[in-house]
Amino acid sequence: MLPALCSLxxxxxxxxxxxxxTQKPPVLTPTKGETTTMHCNLGTVTSSAARxxxxxxxxxxQYVLVNYHSWSxxxxxxxxxxxxFTSTHSSQSDYTLIISNVKVGxxxxxxxxxxxxxxxxxxxx
Numbered sequence: 001m002l003p004a005l006c007s008l009x010x011x012x013x014x015x016x017x018x019x020x021x022t023q024k025p026p027v028l029t030p031t032k033g034e035t036t037t038m039h040c041n042l043g044t045v046t047s048s049a050a051r052x053x054x055x056x057x058x059x060x061x062q063y064v065l066v067n068y069h070s071w072s073x074x075x076x077x078x079x080x081x082x083x084x085f086t087s088t089h090s091s092q093s094d095y096t097l098i099i100s101n102v103k104v105g106x107x108x109x110x111x112x113x114x115x116x117x118x119x120x121x122x123x124x125x
Contacts, residue, residue: 021114021124030102040112042093047115050095051122055109067095
């Protein structure tokens with residue numbers, strides 16, 4: 001069985017109040033070869049964009065992709081591409097990361113972040 005693919009529940013206090021970015025489910029244990037999804041809710045942030053990162057324990061985070069609500073498809077970080085990784089959205093605050101044909105090398109912590117204008121930065125945790 002493939003080691004767990006994890007996501008985080010995240011929160012950051014910002015100048016204008018509290019920005020809460022939540023992810024579900026907290027832990028995934030997919031079977032090799034299947035497609036898995038992770039959901040991210042950006043809360044009250046109005047940037048309408050979600051960035052997804054992959055972090056292998058002990059290593060720096062890798063930028064996977066960014067998906068803006070107004071875009072028809074995401075923009076990818078180096079080494080990541082469709083159809084292996086993609087992202088969809090159902091609203092300006094609800095985004096989904098989709099990983100197809102899961103392999104052992106996909107095992108990592110995945111987290112999303114969003115632009116918070118009051119903090120003038122991408123926030124996640």
